[in-house]
Amino acid sequence: MHIYxxxxxxxxxxxxxxxIIRKIKYHGGLFNIFVIVVSAGKDxxxxxxGHQFKQKAYPIKDLMIIGxxxxxxxxxxxxTRMIEDFSAKYGTYQxxxxxxxxxxxxxxxxxxxxxxxxxxxxxxxxxxxxxxRNSLFTxxxxxxxSGFIQPAGSL
Numbered sequence: 001m002h003i004y005x006x007x008x009x010x011x012x013x014x015x016x017x018x019x020i021i022r023k024i025k026y027h028g029g030l031f032n033i034f035v036i037v038v039s040a041g042k043d044x045x046x047x048x049x050g051h052q053f054k055q056k057a058y059p060i061k062d063l064m065i066i067g068x069x070x071x072x073x074x075x076x077x078x079x080t081r082m083i084e085d086f087s088a089k090y091g092t093y094q095x096x097x098x099x100x101x102x103x104x105x106x107x108x109x110x111x112x113x114x115x116x117x118x119x120x121x122x123x124x125x126x127x128x129x130x131x132x133r134n135s136l137f138t139x140x141x142x143x144x145x146s147g148f149i150q151p152a153g154s155l
Contacts, residue, residue: 001025002107004066008036008078012070020068024053024060034075036067036082044096045082047075064107 001024009017013033023030030050039046045066052058067082069075086095099106 001060002062002064002103002109004064004107006106007065008067008082010069010074010078012074013068017068020050021065024050024065027053027056027058027060029054032070034069034072035065036069036075036078038064038066038096038099045079047072047079064103 003021007017013020020030020033022028024035030053033050035048035050035053037046037048038044040062047069053060067075067078069078083093086099087093089095090098092098
């Protein structure tokens with residue numbers, strides 16, 4: 001789950017935004033709250049009712065939360081404000097590709113403060129292991145996040 005660093009909120013959700021984010025993360029009940037996320041498809045935004053996050057199987061891992069609203073009408077008003085702000089910032093109404101190119105700077109959860117980077121050139125993967133250096137090679141417990149590295153000429 002990635003959260004926009006300048007999270008858009010209305011008057012109702014502004015004082016409660018940390019509590020709302022915690023409830024989304026731990027699948028708590030959110031009634032009368034609408035979450036605005038960056039769409040995974042060709043659309044720009046999606047408005048998701050908060051009660052859907054109560055489901056344990058709801059996929060929150062790759063959500064990019066950009067706004068919180070107390071009603072559907074407030075969510076539409078926030079989206080209008082976002083479109084105006086982003087189009088002014090990027091100079092075009094087709095700002096989604098610029099926003100996605102800068103997602104490491106604009107959203108939380110991409111820049112890891114701690115972690116050792118291990119590059120496996122044979123399998124073309126980049127592993128970031130979290131733990132101390134001794135646990136990486138002595139069989140201690142650690143977490144690994146994997147991602148593919150593209151060769152320079154393949155793009």
